[in-house]
Amino acid sequence: MAYQPSKKLKKTVLGVGAGAVLVGLNAPAALGFAEERYYEYKIAQPAYQAKYGSWTQVDIPARYRTNAIHAALLHTGKVLIVAGSGNEQKKFDKGSFDTVLWDPRANTFKKIATPDDFFCSGHAALPDGRLLVAGGTARYELLDGEVDRPGGGMRVKNENPDKVVTLKKGTRFRSPAGVEYVSKFDVTVPKALRENKITYGKSGQMQPWQTTVTASEARVFVEAVEEGPQSVTDKQAQYEIVGLSGKDADNTYGLSEQITLDKQDFQGIRAAYEFDPTAEKYIPVDPMRKARWYPTLVGLDDGRVLAVSGLDDVGAIDPGDNEIYDPRTKKWTMGPHRYFPTYPALFLTEGGKLFYPASNAGYGPADQGREPGLWDLKTNKFKKIPGLADIDQTETSSSLLLPPAQDQKVMILGGGGVGESKKATRRTAVVDLKKDNPAFVNGPDLPQGTRYLNSVIMPDDSVFTTNGSTDYRGRSASNVLKAQFYDPKRNAFRDAASPRVGRNYHSEALLLPDGRVATFGSDPLFDDQQNTKLGHFEQRMEIFTPPALLKNRTGRPVLGAGPDTLTANRRATFATEHTDRITGARLMRPSAVTHTTDVEQRSIALTLTRTKDSLTVEVPDDRTLVPPGWYMLFVTDAEGTPSEAKWIKVP
Structure with missing residues (x-):
């Protein structure tokens, strides 16, 4: 008769088998956890740092x-x-x-x-x-598909040489066909330019002044009052400004640019x-x-x-x-x-x-x-x-x-x-x-x-x-x-x-x-x-x-008292106990960075002069190399260990 395991033994075997399966399933996670723990240990070691x-x-x-x-x-x-x-x-x-x-x-x-x-x-x-x-x-x-009102630029013209024109957000511009657009921002249009010109007749005699006026302009973004394609235009037309009358209406008007339903x-x-x-x-x-x-x-x-x-x-x-x-x-x-x-x-x-x-x-x-x-x-x-x-x-x-x-x-x-x-x-x-x-x-x-x-x-x-x-x-x-x-x-x-x-x-x-x-x-x-x-x-x-x-056991070099503004001779002297240790000095312009673009930062090598207890740095006399402003002054030792910066203003 074939061997039959007992119920107790079946449970034991099933338990061991299930455990083995679970261990197998969790092995990658367990390995990952172990690797992570080891990595954390490794990067915390002084020698690594x-x-x-x-x-x-x-x-x-x-x-x-x-x-x-x-x-x-x-x-x-x-x-x-x-x-x-x-x-x-x-x-x-x-x-x-x-x-x-x-x-x-x-x-x-x-x-x-x-x-x-x-x-x-x-x-x-x-x-x-x-x-x-x-x-x-x-x-x-507004991305493609999100634009429901046509929009674009409106050039606002001002032909009055005596008056600055300010139009508030919400100003309406109306086309000859009655289509209206509304401005999304305030816009200020300068006075028109008035020029007086002297002319001379055939006999060389000076003639009366001739005055010419050149309209000024500013641009503002506008949207159609009504939704849909009927307000789309790629033609330049003159638009009256709703609410203006008389000479103001004659002197101030809009000229449309392309107004579309495209992505804005x-x-x-x-x-x-x-x-x-x-x-x-x-x-x-x-x-x-x-x-x-x-x-x-x-x-x-x-x-x-x-x-x-x-x-x-x-x-x-x-x-x-x-x-x-x-x-x-x-x-x-x-x-x-x-x-x-x-x-x-x-x-x-x-x-x-x-x-x-x-x-x-x-x-x-x-x-x-x-x-x-x-x-x-x-x-x-x-x-x-x-x-x-x-x-x-x-x-x-x-x-x-x-x-x-x-x-x-x-x-x-x-x-x-x-x-x-x-x-x-x-x-x-x-x-x-x-x-x-x-x-x-x-x-x-x-x-x-x-x-x-x-x-x-x-x-x-x-x-x-x-x-x-x-x-x-x-x-x-x-x-x-x-x-x-x-x-x-x-x-x-x-x-x-x-x-x-x-x-x-x-x-x-x-x-x-x-x-x-x-x-x-x-x-x-x-x-x-x-x-x-x-x-x-x-x-x-x-x-x-x-x-x-992190590696220098003797600490970092230190600059002591010194000026916060560069003198006319382009030199600055600082007290220090680390004269022999200091091997280099850099004048570093502070960063102003965005979108990985940082055109401000630059580092200028300085000439060093030492005494027993002081260090003098000399800054190049070239503003295209050292633009005026505040800089960080760092000194370093032979291993590249920097001091903390001293701030100094370069005129």
């Missing part, structure tokens, strides 16, 4: 968490984190705009009253330490403010002449600031009507005309020319403004620079003036195709602008194709690069949880500790005065690999502590 650095997360009280769209380091050592409406239309509709001031030393936060929507504005440091903030959001986009892009504002780091508040200044959304602001060698590109007040990319802000008069004047895609990276170089490495953050056709070159503002000539590989993948790339600035080398890292392209490149390239015929030369590849990479110049002349994604806005869970250092002398990368928080679109990184790097933001399109769950803005902040601050 001394080689690769370490990351810590910032503890942010709930009421101060915000969507970090822009970040700028101020000469007070605090970081201005600007969100505006933060890419949240509900906040925009409520008029709820955020700015948070963070003190990294005390890890304290303060909310700043924000008078306009600075979401996707531009910013640059001014010589006195204030931060110029200009542009932002007038209206959120974000629209910019003209507003400009200076943020005062001492009073810790925004102070209004004259608005820009053009509305701008996604503009670049770049400081010039004379302390003025150039505003470039952006989407205008009807959502069209600016054709090249750049303008210049003078911090002495608080006014704007028109600058040289040149087209760029939005948020172009423009670096001030020796001699005053601006170098465009083709880095930009989007908006604009693929066949315009995508080639790198040197722009001479005085002659408005643009010299193209050859040699850049993957030139169709410069959007959302990172770029910087490599340290030290005296070398005049510019690097571009990564990037992707135009718009929502899936393309992303591993390419890095460097151009030496000191050469007679400069051209890009390929550098070492990134570990993978990367968009939205952030790059930060360090006091030891290395470049710390971190985060990004391999696809548009982190699509398909494509965040890159990696960081590395680039060594300009060796033209090579070395690994750094990996960040724990993924960051792509709307992320920033900047150097703090204590030598650490702070990272902010990220605005993924989706929250899952399948791209089915809409993304949520990343409000966590991480700080990277570089290996140089």
Whole structure:
């Protein structure tokens, strides 16, 4: 008779079998858990951190968490984190705009009253330490299929030389056929221009004055009163302004541009403010002449600031009507005309020319403004620079003036195709602008194709690069949880500790005065690999502590008392007990970064003179190399260990 196990034995066998099956099923999870525990152990070891650095997360009280769209380091050592409406239309509709001031030393936060929507504005440091903030959001986009009322631009003409005309939001414009459009914003139209001309008769005698009047104009976005295609027009016509009569009606009227049911892009504002780091508040200044959304602001060698590109007040990319802000008069004047895609990276170089490495953050056709070159503002000539590989993948790339600035080398890292392209490149390239015929030369590849990479110049002349994604806005869970250092002398990368928080679109990184790097933001399109769950803005902040601050047992070099303003002889002397230990000094301009674009940061090598108990640094006397403003002064030892920064104002 065949053997039959007992009921008890059956239960035992079944129990063991079930346990074995469960262990088998859970093996990957158990292995993953074990690997995670080991990884956490490994990265916490002093030897690991001394080689690769370490990351810590910032503890942010709930009421101060915000969507970090822009970040700028101020000469007070605090970081201005600007969100505006933060890419949240509900906040925009409520008029709820955020700015948070963070003190990294005390890890304290303060909310700043924000008078306009600075979401996707531009910013640059001014010589006195204030931060110029200009542009932002007038209206959120409407995608294809969301537009039910035709919209477009209406040019408002004023033929009265004695009167400025202001039309409030909601003003109606009526066509000869009775079709009406309503303005979505206030619009102010300057006085018409009156010119008196002298003419002479055939005999040479002066004739009576002849007066000519040239109408002024301003543009405003309008929408049709009625829904549907019957209000679409691509013809220019003259529109009466409902409510005006008599001479006012004769002198003031509308001329329509294309009014369509097409997708309506974000629209910019003209507003400009200076943020005062001492009073810790925004102070209004004259608005820009053009509305701008996604503009670049770049400081010039004379302390003025150039505003470039952006989407205008009807959502069209600016054709090249750049303008210049003078911090002495608080006014704007028109600058040289040149087209760029939005948020172009423009670096001030020796001699005053601006170098465009083709880095930009989007908006604009693929066949315009995508080639790198040197722009001479005085002659408005643009010299193209050859040699850049993957030139169709410069959007959302990172770029910087490599340290030290005296070398005049510019690097571009990564990037992707135009718009929502899936393309992303591993390419890095460097151009030496000191050469007679400069051209890009390929550098070492990134570990993978990367968009939205952030790059930060360090006091030891290395470049710390971190985060990004391999696809548009982190699509398909494509965040890159990696960081590395680039060594300009060796033209090579070395690994750094990996960040724990993924960051792509709307992320920033900047150097703090204590030598650490702070990272902010990220605005993924989706929250899952399948791209089915809409993304949520990343409000966590991480700080990277570089290996140089973790491996040196003797501590870091220290600068003692010294001036906070550079003297006329371009020298500054500081007390120190570490004279023999200090091997280098760098003057570092603080960052103002958004959309991976940071044209402010630069590092200048300084000449050192030592005494027994002091150190004197000498700053180059070239404003195109060292634009006026506040800088961080770092000294380093032979191992690259930096001091904490001393702030010094360069006139």
